[in-house]
Amino acid sequence: MGSPDLSIVTGALSYSGKYITRKLLAAGQRVKTITGHPDRANPFGAQVEVAPFRFEDLGGLIETLRGATTLYNTYWVRFPMKGMTYEKATENSKVLIRAAEEAGIKRIVHVSIVKPSKDSPFGYYRGKAEVEETIQASSLSYAILRPTVFFGGEDILINNISWSLRFFPAFPIAGKGDYRIQPIFVEDFAEIAVQQGQATENVVWDVVGPEQYTFRELLRMICRQIGRSALLIPVAPFAMYWGARMIGLLMRDVMLTKDEVGGLMAGLLASDEEPRGATKLSEWIALNQDLLGTVYASELKRR
Numbered sequence: 673m674g675s676p677d678l679s680i681v682t683g684a685l686s687y688s689g690k691y692i693t694r695k696l697l698a699a700g701q702r703v704k705t706i707t708g709h710p711d712r713a714n715p716f717g718a719q720v721e722v723a724p725f726r727f728e729d730l731g732g733l734i735e736t737l738r739g740a741t742t743l744y745n746t747y748w749v750r751f752p753m754k755g756m757t758y759e760k761a762t763e764n765s766k767v768l769i770r771a772a773e774e775a776g777i778k779r780i781v782h783v784s785i786v787k788p789s790k791d792s793p794f795g796y797y798r799g800k801a802e803v804e805e806t807i808q809a810s811s812l813s814y815a816i817l818r819p820t821v822f823f824g825g826e827d828i829l830i831n832n833i834s835w836s837l838r839f840f841p842a843f844p845i846a847g848k849g850d851y852r853i854q855p856i857f858v859e860d861f862a863e864i865a866v867q868q869g870q871a872t873e874n875v876v877w878d879v880v881g882p883e884q885y886t887f888r889e890l891l892r893m894i895c896r897q898i899g900r901s902a903l904l905i906p907v908a909p910f911a912m913y914w915g916a917r918m919i920g921l922l923m924r925d926v927m928l929t930k931d932e933v934g935g936l937m938a939g940l941l942a943s944d945e946e947p948r949g950a951t952k953l954s955e956w957i958a959l960n961q962d963l964l965g966t967v968y969a970s971e972l973k974r975r
């Protein structure tokens with residue numbers, strides 16, 4: 673018997689990449705990660721080789737990827753920071769795709785976002801659409817997986833909404849709060865990603881959870897589960913953004929971006945496709961109600 677297949681996972685020491693890596697290792701595969709934080713604590717020890725991103729050095733990046741069959745790509749930037757922009761992240765993603773082709777990688781499982789569009793008013797969604805287009809024009813076989821919002825583990829958004837509901841008496845809610853949101857459990861997502869790493873067909877899938885809420889319903893459900901009764905106050909969208917901005921300043925973080933408020937209100941965080949995840953957010957919260965939102969999760973501290 674030869675040695676097991678080698679997979680490359682971007683960000684195995686970060687969030688979703690960590691769950692993908694766990695599932696790959698459990699399935700007996702070998703994993704190498706590429707990351708912007710090669711010195712970060714490695715929970716996998718010697719099981720996962722760690723290499724730095726080398727977007728500025730195509731030849732070096734090709735050598736890092738050589739020998740692998742599948743690339744699980746989680747790489748992206750949530751919002752522009754420290755000189756990193758959506759344009760730069762798009763450019764880096766293109767370098768990674770080219771390096772994967774040249775290194776002989778056969779398949780890419782790429783993490784995108786529901787409803788990316790080159791015409792979107794939001795840079796995040798425009799960049800995602802451009803990267804998807806590059807993958808589809810490449811020689812790689814692909815599974816493009818489009819989640820909405822992850823929950824579970826080191827999640828930021830659902831955790832920090834719950835944190836606000838726990839510690840503040842009121843929550844500003846943009847407009848009527850009737851726009852939809854459909855989060856997916858990060859472990860369900862990782863399972864689907866790993867299954868798709870074994871497949872050969874080209875697919876572009878929304879990957880969302882089984883429960884869809886309006887934003888107002890989501891907040892009410894979280895309040896019930898964590899035993900809080902924060903007042904939901906309808907406000908103009910800019911006021912919700914500024915509320916989050918104030919909390920961000922307080923916590924030295926960026927809690928929510930303008931694009932995230934805009935995307936949420938435009939209904940971009942829900943899908944019209946059949947849900948592929950099985951874990952219900954309401955049931956997961958019921959199991960984690962004592963812990964959820966007890967500590968603020970800072971994006972900037974992770975960077």
Ligand SMILES: NC(=O)c1ccc[n+]([C@@H]2O[C@H](COP(=O)([O-])OP(=O)(O)OC[C@H]3O[C@@H](n4cnc5c(N)ncnc54)[C@H](OP(=O)(O)O)[C@@H]3O)[C@@H](O)[C@H]2O)c1
Binds near residue numbers: 683745756785821829
């Ligand atoms: N989190 C969500 O709720 C959510 C929802 C929809 C779609 N997605 C998509 O899912 C994918 C993974 O998301 P995630 O939350 O699991 O991300 P993550 O683990 O925080 O980061 C994924 C990868 O991107 C790199 N990265 C993130 N921000 C960066 C920055 N500012 N500069 C340079 N590199 C950066 C990370 O680098 P390091 O290895 O150095 O940490 C890591 O390799 C992304 O493509 C995202 O767009 C996420």
